[in-house]
């Protein structure tokens with residue numbers, strides 16, 4: 001599989017004219033494998049060091065284990081963060097200065113694909129600057145047919161003031177399935193169901209008269225028949241009842257159309273039909289689909305909940321650490337929503353650009369809320385933090401120390417929470433940190 005994936009990476013890189021570093025495996029005889037870190041042993045496993053090495057090593061030993069991947073890579077806007085955000089190439093013939101960032105992302109996305117289950121879903125935060133280039137990579141790696149959505153995520157009310165003509169207040173979440181087996185489970189349906197009967201609360205938003213193609217009486221003559229209704233109770237019957245009115249599937253222009261079901265089905269399921277006072281027949285849309293699980297619906301492509309604003313994430317970090325020790329955190333609620341709409345309660349969630357570890361926090365919070373058993377795999381670099389940075393002043397020497405501290409804080413609140421940190425480079429970085437301090 002290693003060879004095949006490496007060939008795939010080389011082929012893709014060649015076809016796009018990208019110069020890609022991809023065989024990152026550091027030790028072919030290493031004991032690094034998921035057998036040493038079984039998925040169900042810890043709530044969270046943090047892999048410290050370059051994610052390319054970890055993704056490759058994990059995929060080599062244990063492919064197709066991840067249900068939901070969420071990443072928030074460096075947006076490459078040239079900002080001065082504690083991590084590198086400035087991968088710019090010189091005049092690539094197709095991609096201009098963006099080729100370098102694409103070369104960085106390409107092998108990581110290919111290895112992430114190996115880690116995803118066939119039914120898995122990958123979601124990526126990105127802004128305007130690399131969106132087009134990321135979309136192109138994703139179409140090539142995951143396939144255009146597996147594109148699910150490009151969600152617009154509102155980041156603030158007023159936007160950033162740094163551009164000349166616009167105050168941008170949104171970014172994107174690209175969503176792809178790994179294969180045609182992938183699908184979202186959808187968002188919780190919190191819309192109103194104002195009516196109720198003995199089967200539960202419902203609303204009437206679906207006509208029982210067929211609309212559109214093949215909706216004429218002549219298309220399905222056996223689906224044109226009278227129904228009897230009582231406008232006061234809303235009840236409907238296929239058989240005549242004294243005092244009830246009769247209605248046919250005729251539209252407002254007098255055109256004879258047809259019902260959705262034939263008379264036999266309608267007789268069996270007439271409890272599902274509802275008549276307005278004027279005799280418009282609807283199929284009841286119930287709030288619950290039966291069972292204990294709340295009803296879900298298709299996700300919408302604009303997410304503007306104020307709990308997804310960047311300010312919220314900054315406050316979360318400041319509250320947790322006492323100061324703003326990480327520049328680009330995501331809000332917990334935002335990642336909770338992503339994980340919730342993409343995967344079941346026992347999903348394995350991967351974030352290989354973990355940053356301050358919001359994804360682990362979101363997984364923990366979701367599990368506490370719905371008694372789920374999700375597991376989280378995180379990857380984060382062990383790049384040294386410069387001396388003058390707020391995080392360094394609090395004693396954090398490497399970027400990964402921030403997420404480790406966050407996991408520790410979660411454990412302090414919930415002693416049943418378990419995590420482990422796996423680093424390939426401990427010795428190497430001890431030396432480097434000493435050298436820079």
Ligand SMILES: C[S@@+](CC[C@H](N)C(=O)[O-])C[C@H]1O[C@@H](n2cnc3c(N)ncnc32)[C@H](O)[C@@H]1O
Nearest residue numbers: 050051072083329330353354355356358380381
């Ligand atoms: C935009 S931040 C992620 C923020 C995160 N979503 C949060 O809520 O805190 C991107 C992170 O990816 C990390 N990163 C960048 N390149 C990496 C690499 N090659 N391996 C591991 N981590 C990397 C950076 O150190 C940074 O912390």
